[in-house]
Amino acid sequence: MGRRSREHEIEEADVEVGGPSHAAAGVTAVSVALKRAVEHMGVVRSARTLLKLNQTDGFDCQGCGWPDPSPEHRHTAEFCENGVKAVADEATRDLIGREFFAAHPVAELAEHTDYWLNQQGRVVEPMVLRAGGTHYEPIEWDDAYALMADHLRAIEPDQAIFYTSGKVSNEAAYLYQLFARSYGTNNLPDCSNMCHESTSVGLAESIGIGKGSVTLDDIHGAELIVIMGQNPGTNHPRMLSALEIAKQNGARIIAVNPLKETGLVRFKNPQTARGVLGPGTGLADLYLQVRTNGDLALLQAIGSLLLEWGCVDRDFIDQHTAGFEEYAAALDALDWDKVLASTALPREEIEAAARMFQASSKTVICWAMGITQHHNAVATVKEIVNLALLQGNIGKPGAGLCPVRGHSNVQGDRTMGIWERVPDHFLDRLQAEFGFHPPREHGLDTVASIKALAQGDARVFMGLGGNFVSAAPDTSVTEDALRSAALTVQVSTKLNRSHVVHGREALILPAMGRSERDQTGGRLQKVTVEDSMSSVHTSHGPLKPASPHLRSEVDIVCSLALATLGESSPVPWADFRADYGQIRRSISRVVPGCAAYDEKASQPGGFVLPHPPRDTRTFPNDAGKALFQVSPLEVLQVPEGRLVLQTIRSHDQFNTTIYGLSDRYRGIEGGRRVIFLHRDDITALGFEEGDFVDIVSEWEDGSVRQVPTFRIVAYDQPRGCAAAYYPETNPLVALEHTAEGSNQPAYKSVIVRLEPSTGGRTGVVRSSDAHGFTRGDEGKRYVEPPQLS
Secondary structure, three states: OOOOOHHHOOOOOOOEEOOHHHHOOOOOHHHHHHHHHHHHHOHHHHHHHHOOEOOOOOEOOOOOOOOOOOHHHOOOOOOOHHHHHHHHHHOOOOEEOHHHHHHOOHHHHOOOOHHHHHHOOEEOOOEEEOOOOOOOEEOOHHHHHHHHHHHHHOOOHHHEEEEEOOOOOHHHHHHHHHHHHHHOOOOOOEOHHHHOHHHHHHHHHHHOOOOOOOOHHHHHHOOEEEEEOOOHHHHOOOHHHHHHHHHHOOOEEEEEOOOOOHHHOEEOOOOOHHHHHOOOEEOOOEEEOOOOOOHHHHHHHHHHHHHHHOOOOHHHHHHHEEOHHHHHHHHHOOOHHHHHHHHOOOHHHHHHHHHHHHHOOOEEEEEOHHHHOOOOHHHHHHHHHHHHHHOOOOOOOOOEEEEOOOOOOHHHHHHOOOOOOOOHHHHHHHHHHHOOOOOOOOOOOHHHHHHHHHOOOOOEEEEEOOOHHHHOOOHHHHHHHHHOOOEEEEEEOEOOHHHHOOOOEEEEEEEOOOOEOOOHHHOOOOEEEEOOOOEEEEEOOOEOOOOOOOEOHHHHHHHHHHHHHOOOOOOOHHHHHHOHHHHHHHHHHHOOOOOOHHHHHOOOOOEEOOOHHHHHOOOOOOOOOEEOOOOOOOOOOOOOOOEEEEEEOOOOEEOOEEOOOEEHHHOEEOOOOEEEEOHHHHHHOOOOOOOEEEEEEEOOOOEEEEEEEEEEEEOOOOOOEEEEEOOOOHHHOOOOOEOOOOOOEOOOOEEEEEEEOOOOOOEEEEOOOOOOOOOOOOOOOOOOOOOEO
16 A cells, blocks of 8 residues: 655655745645645645635534634635645545555665655555564554553553654543553653743743633734744744734734844735735844843843833732832843853844833734754743733733744643643542543653653553654654653554654554544534633544544543453443534533633634633732733844854644645755754854754763764854755754753754764764864855745
8 A cells, every 4th residue: 555665765865956946937825735635635735625625514623723714714725735735744645554564674774864754655454563573463453452551550650651643633642641540640841941941930920821822803903913933834834814903903023033034024915905915014124043041041131121211000010910119120121242252143133122111002923843952942932921911011901921832732731631730720620520540650751751761661662643753852752762662552643763662562543534524422522622812613534444444542541541441440431422412512611711611612703712811801819910020131142153043944844744845935945954054053063054964962961962964054044053954954953952941952052063974873972072163155145035935
């Protein structure tokens, strides 16, 4: 069933670098997306699927968590280019089963790239890799559940790890955490540990709730929108439509990002005549190319200026906040030399941004992983909150805090209890609902789980969706940790790196996708999801499942629970499996804010969960007020000859899933092993654009990590900064390199050096020796980003 052979894998060193020509000649988001859909699904299947995507009677996009417009404002084509790629990737007609796995030893599969693995197609039946085996082979579902149950019963509950992807439905997430806690552990790491954990911690400690405080209407009605550490054109393309509406309503936009990204400059909306035939809509009124990790300093500088100018909402501060005097005193003593060194911005640009804050009575601040994946990320999130509190921009229309989540239901997973540190009141409700005593000791997050596996303290790993190996930091260490497990289990739709990096035994359990019709229990089922703005709605796919052997995520979790815990479990697993409505009725009794959950979620457009700061300007913490927080300003120190590397996505990927080898808006075609540098840095380091280099990171414990053979590409960003795609550069991120307070991997600030390429292997070595550089001529040109369409 494998439709592609290894000869068709593109050699990733053969990268074409160009400028606007790669997006010229009428190449638009619509044409690219529809071409991809037809290639993978065919004309009829594409039409049936895409016309139901993000519709009230259809299914939720598998991609980002950007909210849908209200039902009356939805387009017939309510999707973006990357959403189409996600659907086409899942609903592909390419299938792989026992013949494919019989023809490909696991050792051979492990040599292929993430891109090649994903391109093989949907896994259509459960597969097992026996201890000492060389190939995956088919296994019956009941035998797979029994195998896992045997492993779980042979260990202590805290020796098992239950990881979750942000694509999992609310129903499956609720049951998954219920199973883990019924089994006896809070080891529930999830993808939020790696993307927005710093947001959850920073917001909770400042306003009492770890979620953003805006709705889509607030974006439309804002006077000022600040977009920090985010590239909407690639990661959340439907956000651009909301920004276009805001601009038409008179909003101004500040973009804060080291790289000059097309999606923050101009948007050509393919659903409007102006977008197709006209110049499109200019977005950023002010573009601040802040030095990587300089956001905290920038925010403090703006706050200092607003205080100096008296631009504060004293009524809001006096009634709803605490800690203002300490905050004001700290900013009064702000060291502007540190600010300028940290941001690499002229003071005039910072003052221009502050004037835009001053002129706005309704400001929304948006951010993503360019903020959350640094050592000081939690402090930076708190500084964002400080600015909002300073001008009373929480709890009023057109204003608020907008963390933009990277996966379609990562926020819903957390709402449903997927968290290693869930509060006691949630556990109390589980106990009241089901009559068992859930464990109270906090479990392991992602980083702690890798350490536990590496040390032999964890023996079983289960991943409900996602690609843990490629998403996690310190790839070599993570791979060794997974290989030390007695059993690894992956609930998946397609092949990925986590299937070929496995424990002594391994299972692949193929699940239905969002786009597929779920008739578990003999009835048509639906699931629910929560977007980035706390809106919950239903989802049900239109397509016949790719194989009769697929099972829903709900079915898999319930069946595994029955096999492990037995019929005597106080949880009605069989009833939940047969009727998802019963799951939602249980959610309504257990999960805060979810009363009448089934009824409200089934309304067209669903419902919005309560958010006290947004709804009533009340703050659910011990103080009963929002808290100004004081954080130290530290300048990231970079030794001579080194750079600060941030990991980024290409336009042809979503999280760890690689759809293709194109990054159209950055002018890259045919490969992914590139490193973006300022052209003056290329010269200063003795290279030329187009040279191949190995990227090396050095750590305080004396260890050195490297990834080989990356092509240098000149790109508009501050001196001393660099960027490269993940997961290819995740091996450079040491496991201990995390955000203070959240333990989130700090992928966005890794100190690296470059060496002439030796064609070596990725890995970790023990060495602290510095290496010299080959001198060369000046770099030849920048890659200028084309217009976004």
